[in-house]
Amino acid sequence: MRISVLGAGGWGTTLAILLHLNGHEVTLWEYKKSYAKILNRHRENKIYLPGIKIPKEISITHDLETASFNKHMLVIAIPSQFVRNVLKEIKKFDYKNTTFVSVAKGIEKKSLMTISQVIKDEIKDIQSPAIGVLSGPSHAEEVSRKIPTAVVAASTDISTAKQIQATFMTSYFRVYSSTDILGVEYGGALKNVIAIGAGIVDGAKFGDNTKAAIMTRGIAEISRLGIYLGARPETFSGLSGMGDLIVTCMSRHSRNRYVGEQIGKGKKLKDILKSMNMVAEGVETSKAVHQLSKEHEVETPICSAVYQILFEERDPIKVTYELMTRDMKSED
Structure with a gap:
């Protein structure tokens, strides 16, 4: 060809x-x-x-x-x-x-x-x-x-x-x-926002427990929004969903995790992006997810927290505390 x-x-x-x-x-x-x-x-x-x-x-x-x-x-x-x-x-x-x-x-x-x-x-x-x-x-x-x-x-x-x-x-x-083209696309795009959150966890030195929570509840958010937008549920448990989320949240190669890590260490977003040769897609995608969540009234607390940290310059420690002390929920 x-x-x-x-x-x-x-x-x-x-x-x-x-x-x-x-x-x-x-x-x-x-x-x-x-x-x-x-x-x-x-x-x-x-x-x-x-x-x-x-x-x-x-x-x-x-x-x-x-x-x-x-x-x-x-x-x-x-x-x-x-x-x-x-x-x-x-x-x-x-x-x-x-x-x-x-x-x-x-x-x-x-x-x-x-x-x-x-x-x-x-x-x-x-x-x-x-x-x-x-x-x-x-x-x-x-x-x-x-x-x-x-x-x-x-x-x-x-x-x-x-x-x-x-x-x-x-x-x-x-x-x-x-x-399921939409499911594959939403999985690939939305996991970048969660990966920034995972990087913030690394930079702020919260620990493995916190990162596991971010990843697990992150895939729940990705699935919730993706399904609402027309994707199939099973796609998010596959390679383009959970698989891509794992590698992007864990890998030293991940640009999105790197951005989050630097934020967690106290650096400013504009300075981080200026120092990078490659594009971290999750930064702009976090704006889109924030808007989609608001328009469709789909709850995405981790993505919202990432948006607030990136673009409202909120303190990662305080935002994490707010995530942990939300009203009690069922995991279903």
């Missing part, structure tokens, strides 16, 4: 290499012209994926039309808040026989849409079977080194989900299929 990966961050670069090793003709698109030249010259993504060589057969370009024209599949590995602007350009080209696969894990903060919904909204004549997502517990730092990993490919059309599954499946990258 002729496949373009849009976005040359760590994950986009990793997937481009994986797809090349699977025998596909791969193009990697980098939005900065100067960095595209650096990638071509060194064949290594030294900022986002150091130590991993990019095979010479992978074409690297800054030109979006070159990357998008006459491709069987476009893999969208762009931070979620920038996806719509790229789609506005892509829809000028011929995409009639192209499958769009989102690997972004976020919710657009203005529209409150998942990325599959953004694709459908921006490219009006695209059919739902031409849209899919790939998500799950999968850090680029590990997949690029062929560490065994399992993820989920989802689409409203099972044949599309299975096409994506077959395209990405390798001996070290196991792909399951699903038709």
Whole structure:
């Protein structure tokens, strides 16, 4: 297949290499012209994926039309808040026989849409079977080194989900299929907010008990909101739900956990983000979750606490105390 990966961050670069090793003709698109030249010259993504060589057969370009024209599949590995602007350009080209696969894990903060919904909204004549997502517990730092990993490919059309599954499946990258595209997307996006909370626990040195509580009650919040928005309950106990939550809350590779950890240590959000090369999707997603929860009157106390700490600069210790002393509840 002729496949373009849009976005040359760590994950986009990793997937481009994986797809090349699977025998596909791969193009990697980098939005900065100067960095595209650096990638071509060194064949290594030294900022986002150091130590991993990019095979010479992978074409690297800054030109979006070159990357998008006459491709069987476009893999969208762009931070979620920038996806719509790229789609506005892509829809000028011929995409009639192209499958769009989102690997972004976020919710657009203005529209409150998942990325599959953004694709459908921006490219009006695209059919739902031409849209899919790939998500799950999968850090680029590990997949690029062929560490065994399992993820989920989802689409409203099972044949599309299975096409994506077959395209990405390798001996070290196991792909399951699903038709619950919203569940897979909400799991991948909302867990980033909980991971910031888990990082705050680490930074404030609360302990393992606290972190276990955050993760367990966090998946309850993710499920509650996701089900209300149209997802299936069982999806949140799978790889794109609980699986992704575990790895993002626990891993040293997690950007969202790192942001929370620095907040827990007393640093300011703007200073943390300024020091990072990569995007922590959970920061903007926390705004979207806060709005969704308010609009639909769905209780998400941990996500609300993260929002308050990030954007209202509330003290993590005081907010945690408030979480612990809420009215008594049943776990059901």
